[in-house]
Amino acid sequence: MEEAKTLKLLHDMMRVRRMEELCAELYTQEKIRGFLHLYIGEEAVVTGVMSLLQPQDNIMATYREHGHALLKGIPAKSIMAEMFGKIDGCSKGRGGSMHLISAPHRFFGGNAIVAAGIPQAVGLALASKKLKEDRQTVCFFGEGAVAEGVFHEALNMAELWKIPVLFCCENNYYAMGTALARSQAQLNLPKKAEAHNVTAQSVDGMNVFEVIEKTRAALDFITREGRPYFLEFRTYRFRPHSMFDPELYRSKDEVLKWKEKDPINFLIEHMKKNDLLPPEKLDALEKKIEAEMQEAIRFAEMSELEPLEDLGKYLYENDL
Amino acid sequence: MKMTYREALREGLKNALEKDSRIFLMGEDIGAYGGTYAVTKDFLKLYGSERIFDAPLSENGFTGIGIGAALGGLRPVVEVMTVNFAFLALDQIVNSAAVYRHMSGGQVSVPLVIRTTTGGGRQVAAQHSNSFEGWLTHIPGIKILAPATVEDARSFLHFALEDNDPVMIFEHALLLNRSEEVSEKPAMISPYKALVRKSGDKLTLITYGGMLQRCLEATEASSDVEVIDLRSLRPLDTETIFSSVRKTHRVLIVDEGWKSGSLSAEISARIMESCFYDLDAPVQRLCRREVPIPYARHLELAAIPQTSEISAKIKEMLS
Numbered sequence: 001m002e003e004a005k006t007l008k009l010l011h012d013m014m015r016v017r018r019m020e021e022l023c024a025e026l027y028t029q030e031k032i033r034g035f036l037h038l039y040i041g042e043e044a045v046v047t048g049v050m051s052l053l054q055p056q057d058n059i060m061a062t063y064r065e066h067g068h069a070l071l072k073g074i075p076a077k078s079i080m081a082e083m084f085g086k087i088d089g090c091s092k093g094r095g096g097s098m099h100l101i102s103a104p105h106r107f108f109g110g111n112a113i114v115a116a117g118i119p120q121a122v123g124l125a126l127a128s129k130k131l132k133e134d135r136q137t138v139c140f141f142g143e144g145a146v147a148e149g150v151f152h153e154a155l156n157m158a159e160l161w162k163i164p165v166l167f168c169c170e171n172n173y174y175a176m177g178t179a180l181a182r183s184q185a186q187l188n189l190p191k192k193a194e195a196h197n198v199t200a201q202s203v204d205g206m207n208v209f210e211v212i213e214k215t216r217a218a219l220d221f222i223t224r225e226g227r228p229y230f231l232e233f234r235t236y237r238f239r240p241h242s243m244f245d246p247e248l249y250r251s252k253d254e255v256l257k258w259k260e261k262d263p264i265n266f267l268i269e270h271m272k273k274n275d276l277l278p279p280e281k282l283d284a285l286e287k288k289i290e291a292e293m294q295e296a297i298r299f300a301e302m303s304e305l306e307p308l309e310d311l312g313k314y315l316y317e318n319d320l
Numbered sequence: 321m322k323m324t325y326r327e328a329l330r331e332g333l334k335n336a337l338e339k340d341s342r343i344f345l346m347g348e349d350i351g352a353y354g355g356t357y358a359v360t361k362d363f364l365k366l367y368g369s370e371r372i373f374d375a376p377l378s379e380n381g382f383t384g385i386g387i388g389a390a391l392g393g394l395r396p397v398v399e400v401m402t403v404n405f406a407f408l409a410l411d412q413i414v415n416s417a418a419v420y421r422h423m424s425g426g427q428v429s430v431p432l433v434i435r436t437t438t439g440g441g442r443q444v445a446a447q448h449s450n451s452f453e454g455w456l457t458h459i460p461g462i463k464i465l466a467p468a469t470v471e472d473a474r475s476f477l478h479f480a481l482e483d484n485d486p487v488m489i490f491e492h493a494l495l496l497n498r499s500e501e502v503s504e505k506p507a508m509i510s511p512y513k514a515l516v517r518k519s520g521d522k523l524t525l526i527t528y529g530g531m532l533q534r535c536l537e538a539t540e541a542s543s544d545v546e547v548i549d550l551r552s553l554r555p556l557d558t559e560t561i562f563s564s565v566r567k568t569h570r571v572l573i574v575d576e577g578w579k580s581g582s583l584s585a586e587i588s589a590r591i592m593e594s595c596f597y598d599l600d601a602p603v604q605r606l607c608r609r610e611v612p613i614p615y616a617r618h619l620e621l622a623a624i625p626q627t628s629e630i631s632a633k634i635k636e637m638l639s
Binding site: 058060089091092094095101102103108109111116118119121122123124125126128130131149150153154156157160161313314315316317 | 342370375376378380381382383385386387388389390391392393394396411412415420422423424425426427428460461463483484
C-alpha cells in the first residue's frame with residue numbers, strides 16, 4: 001500500500017514536469033503563445049498538497065498553475081487544448097496558460113493578478129462554511145504576493161472571522177526577477193502571517209514527504225479549529241520566470257545548487273534506497289506519461305477554434 | 321405613502337435579507353455603527369453578525385471575499401462606504417469580478433452586488449465628492465445602476481440580487497433624505513429601461529442619479545423638454561434615448577461627472593453615430609467643472625451643475 005502511494009506521488013510529479021517540458025517545446029514551436037510560466041523544480045509542493053485533497057475541494061491558484069490544474073483532475077488534454085487556445089480547452093481557449101479554470105473540478109483559476117486570488121479563496125471558504133458543505137479551500141500563491149496589501153487584508157479577515165482556509169505560499173525566492181531579500185525587510189514569511197494571528201509554518205518544499213506531513217497537520221488544524229493556516233513552502237523554479245526572461249538576476253551556480261535538490265530525483269533516490277522502484281517500473285511510468293501527454297497534444301491539435309461569432313458570448317448571463 | 325430614499329434602501333435590503341439566507345452584507349461600519357448614512361441601522365441586532373459583517377478598512381480585500389463568496393454560491397452585498405474608496409477595490413472589480421464569466425468560457429459567474437454612495441454637494445472636499453460611476457461604465461462584464469428616485473432606490477437591489485453577474489449600485493448621498501410619494505408595493509420596473517420622467521418635444525435632456533431632480537426642477541414650467549432618467553448606466557438603453565432624439569432633434573446631457581473621457585462623452589458619441597441626421601444642433605453637455613471639488617461652499621456650487629445653470633442652458637439651446 002505504501003509502495004503504491006509513493007509510486008503515485010512519483011507519477012504525479014513526473015506528469016507535472018513532463019507536461020511543462022512539452023509546453024516549453026510547444027512554445028518554441030509557436031503552438032502556445034502569450035505568457036507561459038513553468039513550474040519545473042516546484043513539483044513536490046503541488047503533488048504533496050493535492051495528494052491530501054478530494055475532488056470537491058476548492059482550489060484558487062496563480063498564473064503558474066498548470067501542475068495544480070492537472071493534479072486537481074483536469075485532464076491533460078483539456079489543459080493542452082487551453083494552451084493552444086482551442087474550444088475544447090478547459091476555459092474554451094479564452095484563458096490560456098494563466099487562466100485554467102474548471103468549475104466541475106472546483107478549480108477557480110488561474111488568477112494572474114498577484115495576490116488577487118487570496119481574498120477570493122477566503123470568500124470561497126466562507127461560502128462553504130455558511131452553506132455547511134464538506135470541502136476544504138486551498139489557496140496557492142507565490143512569495144511575491146506577500147508584498148501586496150490585499151495579502152494582509154485577506155489573512156486578517158480570514159483569522160478575524162474564523163474562516164477555514166489553507167494558504168500555500170510557494171516561496172521560490174524570486175518575484176519575477178526581484179529576490180525576496182531585495183524586496184522585503186522581513187524575510188521570515190510565517191511571521192507575516194503570525195502578525196495577523198494566523199498559525200504558520202515553513203516547509204521544505206523540495207521534499208514531498210515533508211510537504212505531505214506538514215500539510216496534513218495544517219488541514220487537521222483547520223478542520224479542528226475552523227481557522228486559517230499558512231504554510232510557506234521553500235522551493236525553487238529551475239526555469240526562467242516566463243519564456244521572455246533572460247535571467248540576469250541570479251547566478252548559474254545558485255540554480256545548479258538548487259537543482260541538486262531536485263524533488264523528483266530526491267523521491268527516486270528515496271524509493272530506490274527502499275527497494276520501492278525497480279528500473280522497469282520507472283520505465284513503465286515514463287512511457288505511460290509520454291502516452292498521456294502525446295495524446296493530450298494530439299487532442300489539442302485536432303480541437304477547433306471557437307467560432308468568431310461567439311466572441312461576445314458569456315460576457316453576461318443573458319445577452320444585452 | 322411617503323418614504324425617504326434612505327428608508328427605501330433599508331426596505332430593499334431588509335426584503336432581501338429576509339427572503340434569501342444566502343444573502344449577507346459586508347462593509348465598513350454597516351453593523352455596530354449602523355451604516356455611515358444610517359441605512360443599515362439596527363441590522364446587526366436584527367440579523368446578527370453571521371449576516372452583517374463589519375469589515376475592516378480593507379476595500380480590495382473584502383470585495384475579493386465577496387467575489388469568492390459569490391463564486392462559492394452565496395449572494396453577497398458588499399458596501400463600499402463611498403465611491404471614492406471604491407477605487408481601492410478597483411483591481412478586484414475590474415480584473416476579477418468583471419472577467420470571470422467570459423474568461424472561463426461561461427463556466428463560473430460572480431453574482432456580487434456592490435453598493436456605494438456617490439456625488440458631491442456636501443462640502444466634504446476633493447477626496448469625498450467624486451462621481452466615478454461613469455468611469456466604471458468603461459468596463460464590460462459589470463452592470464452599473466444609479467437610482468434617482470425613492471421608488472428605484474427601493475427596487476434596484478432586488479434586480480441586482482436576481483442577476484447572476486456583478487452589479488454596482490451608485491446611491492447619491494444628497495438624495496438620502498429626499499422624501500417621495502410611493503405605492504405600498506414596489507412598482508418593480510426593470511432598471512435596464514431608461515424612463516421618460518417628463519415628456520416634451522423640443523429638447524431631450526438626458527441625466528441620471530443626483531442630477532435628475534435638478535433637471536426636473538429646471539424644466540418644471542416647460543413642456544418643451546423631455547427628461548430621460550437613464551437608471552442603468554451600463555448597459556445603456558439607447559433605444560429610449562434615440563427615439564426621443566428623433567422626436568426633439570436637440571440634446572442636452574447633464575452629468576455630475578467630469579466631461580473628459582466620460583459617460584456624457586459616450587452618450588454624445590452614440591447619438592452622433594446613430595442619430596446624426598436627426599439633430600438640428602450639436603449635442604450639448606453640462607458637467608462637473610474639470611477641477612477637484614473644493615471645500616468652500618461657493619466654489620463647490622460653481623463646480624457642480626446647479627438647477628439655475630441647467631435652466632439657463634436649456635433657454636440658450638431653445639432660443
